[in-house]
Amino acid sequence: MITKVEYKYSFLNFCQQNNQALFTARIQRAGRLEFSRLWALSFCDNVTHLIERVTRFMDRKKMKQGAFITFEGIEGCGKSTQAKRLAKRLGRLGIAHVMTLEPGGTEIGRKMRQVLLDARNKALTPLAELMLYAADRAQHVAEVIKPALGAGKWVICDRFSDATVVYQGAARGQDRKLIRLLNNVVTDGILPHLTFLLDCPVEVGLSRALGRNMKGQDRFEKEALSFHRKVRQGYLDLARKNKERFVILDATAGPKEIEAEILRSLAPLLRERQKKGVCSCNALGSQRDPDLEEMV
């Protein structure tokens, strides 16, 4: 026979056990909820990560379709002439491209170009000059060069980071480490695929520039011959140190001859892009360019 006290204890025991079960069930439910929440979060994270990776892959793939070509050299050596000729050729080949220049490849950059080239700005210090070039390039890379390369276009640029190494470094004597650091930061690590250095004696370049200028000499053209000689030597040294990227051209030759040399140097790159279907010489129809087709 069960006593009153025993009954009371067994009842209490029963409640405690059930309470515990209830408590455990609650914890399990909360745990399950938490687990599903975590799973959902990690799923979202994975999907975002996957999207980012695919986008990056596509960007890189597109970047590989384009090419970054720069023209360098002393004043009046013929950079702009050859950059325009190349842009025309690429246009005829149906290759999407952008032709740009430094300083002044953007609207903001054009204001900096005015300051940099204005011969009246004699008081501009070498460091201020270097910083203005860096600012111009940062804007140019972000606004023009990177988006164009990202869209798989060819970018033809009249002067780029090498000009700073030579003009502000070799000729003006600014700290090379600082120039390298600034260039790395503002270019976001972007280097040209190929750089054409148009080389000629400074007297030739300056007399061409003088013959062309209607508005008078700019701040750089007004510099002494010794400055321009340092620039020429600086470019040659840089080209010798970066043989895989630079092509040195004799800028005393005629514009047509120089252009042919440029196209010959670009033939492997064009052939590679043609394989990827970026340019198709066969699809040019009436706009066929026999010179280039032969080279490609």
Ligand SMILES: Nc1ncnc2c1ncn2[C@@H]1O[C@H](COP(=O)(O)OP(=O)(O)OP(=O)(O)O)[C@@H](O)[C@H]1O
């Ligand atoms: N190979 C060449 N032979 C003779 N004259 C040339 C040649 N290339 C360009 N020129 C002429 O020389 C002048 C300067 O050329 P261009 O403007 O292309 O030089 P640049 O290097 O861009 O000069 P800058 O450094 O001042 O921008 C122009 O009048 C151009 O027509």
Ligand SMILES: [Mg+2]
């Ligand atoms: Mg020019």
